[in-house]
Amino acid sequence: MKPSFNLEDIKATTDPPTYQKAVDLYNKKKIIQFKEELNGYSAVVKGSELYDVYVDMCQCNKGGCNCYLGQHDIFCKHMVAVAIYAVMNGQKLTTQDENITQGPVCGELTKDLTKEEVGAFKKEISCAMKFIKPYTGGSRKWFIYQDSLCKGCYFLSNIVSQLPVSTQSSEILINILLRLDKKLSNGVDDSDGTVGSFMQEIVAILQEYAKINPKCISTFRKLCDKEISFDWSDPLIEIVDEQ
Numbered sequence: 001m002k003p004s005f006n007l008e009d010i011k012a013t014t015d016p017p018t019y020q021k022a023v024d025l026y027n028k029k030k031i032i033q034f035k036e037e038l039n040g041y042s043a044v045v046k047g048s049e050l051y052d053v054y055v056d057m058c059q060c061n062k063g064g065c066n067c068y069l070g071q072h073d074i075f076c077k078h079m080v081a082v083a084i085y086a087v088m089n090g091q092k093l094t095t096q097d098e099n100i101t102q103g104p105v106c107g108e109l110t111k112d113l114t115k116e117e118v119g120a121f122k123k124e125i126s127c128a129m130k131f132i133k134p135y136t137g138g139s140r141k142w143f144i145y146q147d148s149l150c151k152g153c154y155f156l157s158n159i160v161s162q163l164p165v166s167t168q169s170s171e172i173l174i175n176i177l178l179r180l181d182k183k184l185s186n187g188v189d190d191s192d193g194t195v196g197s198f199m200q201e202i203v204a205i206l207q208e209y210a211k212i213n214p215k216c217i218s219t220f221r222k223l224c225d226k227e228i229s230f231d232w233s234d235p236l237i238e239i240v241d242e243q
């Protein structure tokens with residue numbers, strides 16, 4: 001059976017260096033004896049030793065590996081490699097498959113969005129936002145919860161990087177920030193700072209927007225009369241004041 005995760009889900013649950021090493025293992029055909037089990041996949045991965053790896057069918061970062069990291073419940077490169085194998089079934093990865101972005105970047109294009117495009121982006125954002133949810137579980141669920149926050153920020157990052165510089169995109173980014181601010185004061189446990197640093201990155205992108213297209217600054221005004229719980233908005237309000 002096909003796994004219920006795809007490559008984007010795998011990228012969202014790991015960090016760029018681990019993903020890159022796993023891609024390398026996959027490309028060099030280091031995954032042998034790949035077998036479909038009842039609820040997951042087992043394989044042997046050739047590293048400095050032979051590692052026995054298991055990956056769950058529903059959740060790519062659930063499973064095990066007998067390497068040092070795997071024994072400490074860390075989603076190691078061997079598990080990532082087997083998860084990739086489960087998705088790709090030995091087929092060649094494209095450059096896009098291999099690529100893993102780190103954080104959001106300012107879009108390269110400057111153009112207005114159509115109404116349809118704005119709608120499509122908003123829909124994608126709503127899906128990504130669902131991963132950033134209040135924390136309800138005990139300490140055992142903490143890692144799963146953290147994964148969910150990382151995933152949400154990863155998906156949002158991809159969307160943000162695709163936005164062209166425009167007043168509509170600027171408005172979309174401001175709304176993302178306001179929604180996240182609200183979430184942080186309503187039970188989202190960001191003790192690792194994942195969401196907080198993502199918000200800082202968006203603020204930095206908006207500062208770039210203001211330089212590229214000063215019309216975007218008008219969308220920052222919304223921040224002046226909103227109740228905001230954290231201090232991320234200060235640099236943007238300063239830009240408005242300077243005008």
Ligand SMILES: [Zn+2]
Nearest residue numbers: 065067076078
């Ligand atoms: Zn391992």
